[in-house]
Amino acid sequence: MASPRIDPLTLEVVELIGTVVSRYYAEYDQAAAQHSLTGAQARVLGLLTLEPMPMRQLAQKLKCEPSNVTGIIDRLELRGLVERRPDPHDRRVKLAAPTEEGTATALRLRESLDFAREPLARLSADDRATLRDLLHRMLGEDAAEA
Amino acid sequence: MASPRIDPLTLEVVELIGTVVSRYYAEYDQAAAQHSLTGAQARVLGLLTLEPMPMRQLAQKLKCEPSNVTGIIDRLELRGLVERRPDPHDRRVKLAAPTEEGTATALRLRESLDFAREPLARLSADDRATLRDLLHRMLGEDAAEA
């Protein structure tokens, strides 16, 4: 809790990360908007295409209250991108799953996300590998949560 | 528009960046909440402590519509963290500026943001320098916009 007095180098890296963050978010929202989706809707659709899951689990992934998921899924369901299925093992839970159209939309969305190509294309393969290693070490073991 | 077919290395780096982004945002919002501020309010307060500026300019920095800034500044002003000053050169513009308490809050907020310390502390100074260079090259010349 002692006041940090961060060195200039660390400060510069933090600012650079801030730039990456804001650019990443802007591109993500823009890509989502091109498919008439909000950022949250796009994120949910992306998660569900990996694996259908209960509303509760979705809330945990999004780090928000379960009551919010109801609305987001409502809007996606209204557009035919997602459906609610009963869970055969527990009649309380509803499994959110993408429809065929939802899966297709998520795929197109991922392809239109060119954050992967544009900025990273400026780095050589060796540089990308170095960056990967640095980020891995920076994030520690729990980097897989995405 | 040709479908990308991204190589696994690039994909891995993109995922890592996604993890950094979500962690950065989560920490930022949490730090803001500790001071009873929303993320947007904290961002505005941070910008204004660097330099007071017209509402219009603030909207440009936030990449949102000017009408939104009115509300954000309203709420900050209501709490005594920000004030609106007339611009001596143009009676149309209002300069948003932090109050003394606003400046103090912004300072405490910055200190409580330990994203700078915790993850980056795992890297040596050499590694941080390497990371800085890679991010610089990745972001290009326009990395200063933050």
Add this chain to the structure above:
DNA sequence: TATTGTTATACTCTATAACTATA
């Protein structure tokens, strides 16, 4: 009793359009 999902409510952020006061 505890848990899942929902509803009701309130607040913030967001965009759009129309308005005012200046320039």
Add this chain to the structure above:
DNA sequence: TATAGTTATAGAGTATAACAATA
């Protein structure tokens, strides 16, 4: 006429609290 800031409005995300169905 153009610009700066505001208001009005509507939609979306968020948290909180209370509720029904199920465990």
